[in-house]
Amino acid sequence: MTIYDIAEKAGVSASTVSRVINNKPGIKAATRDKVQKLLKEYNYTPDENARGLVNKATKLIGILMADIRNSHHSELAYVVEKKLREYGYCSLILNAGYEPKMMAESIRILEQRKVDGIMLVGSAFQNDIVEKELRERMSDKPVVMANGYLDLPNAYGILVDERDGIRQSVDLLYSKGKRKIAFIVNLGTPSSYEKLHGYEDGLAKHGLSEEKMIIEVPETTIESGFIGARELVGKHPEVDAVICAEDLMALGVIRILNELNIKIPTQMAVVGVNNSVYGEVSFPSITTLDNKMSETGLMAAQILVDCLSGEEKPHKIMLFSTLVERETT
Amino acid sequence: MTIYDIAEKAGVSASTVSRVINNKPGIKAATRDKVQKLLKEYNYTPDENARGLVNKATKLIGILMADIRNSHHSELAYVVEKKLREYGYCSLILNAGYEPKMMAESIRILEQRKVDGIMLVGSAFQNDIVEKELRERMSDKPVVMANGYLDLPNAYGILVDERDGIRQSVDLLYSKGKRKIAFIVNLGTPSSYEKLHGYEDGLAKHGLSEEKMIIEVPETTIESGFIGARELVGKHPEVDAVICAEDLMALGVIRILNELNIKIPTQMAVVGVNNSVYGEVSFPSITTLDNKMSETGLMAAQILVDCLSGEEKPHKIMLFSTLVERETT
DNA sequence: TTGCTTTTTGCAATCGATTGTGATAATATT
């Protein structure tokens, strides 16, 4: 069923049918009705690709993900896709992985598909190769990064203030009477240093800078939690609270504390980061920093559609993290 | 950069450029080289939409998901997208939710986008409304269902044999000396009955049919696990093993058993279903049935591309589940 | 050089839409 088929059946020209479909003026009510009935009857839907050809807008948005299986990423993708759909956009989702080469390749694919804009999900896309590829192939289209920032004239970034979040965690622990607060972290990513600064900010705020106790671990896994917890209870028995830079590590810490029969939160309070699925089902359930994935995604999608309709938008937006208090505090 | 721009710069016609791009024969080596150099130099990539218009193949695959945030679904989407990409297809992912109305709406969108085929992720799409919509709008395109089956001439389904899987669980428990094996389930979905039959099969196989003990719970949540576990230890103290129709329920059961100081697996063994993320980080870690998501996705994607290239394929494929033995047995 | 193949290449139509411009029909004005 093409527009011509409908036109023939209605005894009018294709242009008239097109004008009816797009609600353009200058069509007699009678013919409009006649055409509309035919459209319904034959269940006609316009070919969006053909439309895109002449309109120079495909209503397609490329969504680049590092790993869709990562629950934070899929949470973002979920709200982004939903919001975009509300505005009539379709989401072309590509799993680009963590290799910059593959990311660049994916950007090429999106260029070929003539997407109207790009959404980058996850901070993994903050690298030179991606930046170069975007500069070369997407300089005229809005690029929005959910959970990160790129310094390009057409790029927009939404991120959560992790530094402030960790500072809040320190506040909370302080308010619970904790004075010896340790920090377990795998230093390496920019984000981990942000968190570290937040930890230092928090301590400083309460005059606890002298008590700083950073335990570095090799990864951000549950096993790293084991390692961190053992070091903690072994070498620093005076510690009464610990902030883990990731929920998964908090999970490991809790496991060890349970085994050693150390009471949570009275003897030792635990705070995680990221509000992951583990936090809720853990025993005891984990107090954690909400990563604001839904808000980030919503905001990112909104900025994208707004840019697409010509509005001016700020290039960098910070969201504040909030604490999700549960049993470990 | 269009094909015409390149043609002009090369001093040839657009058709020649097209033939070079598509490696068609009948082009002099010299002109081929000249054109290819220009293509490289100007970083040309063909407009896939324009291509699709004349080729009547968009190289787009619509992926309908009930909920991309569900880790099993995203696992499927991951492998599917990856495999499809290998064959030059792009994935148009739509989150259709669990409402048939929205699913139908999504199918309409995919028709508009002229996708070459459709992948349905999750058994939620096994319903009449979706079937009707597919029959009306997608009758000429392959439809593949990962983790389910639809009875349409152009539909293909890949599913795991959950019945056999649960039977295997009974086998395992029997081999561990367990003779009083209970089954906690929320009956309602077709899948839950499959599992129930597997449980019965397993008992029958070992002459344990008399010992059948089914505990129905209202949902498939961790709380349902609590409920099931309490009923179990309260009313049936003789039980020495329990199969939970979902990992999340197993998690709840374990929590209760831990609280009551019932030793796992000696006093009570626990088996879950689905190999979810919880099973691994739980304490003790959960023995569970692998849902074969990667295999299912891989197979589904392969069938889709094979159908698209004209091959004949079976319409229903069963994968066997395997046990992932961990600490709870 | 002429005539005949065989390669190369360009023209023009096509895919399914949209849209500016001009033609035609309907209505209004005098």
Added chain:
DNA sequence: AATATTATCACAATCGATTGCAAAAAGCAA
């Protein structure tokens, strides 16, 4: 009734590709 004015509509070009067919160029034999 003749003319001016609108309201409707159709024609044709266009978007960026692909492809059958015919034309031009090149190769070859005589």
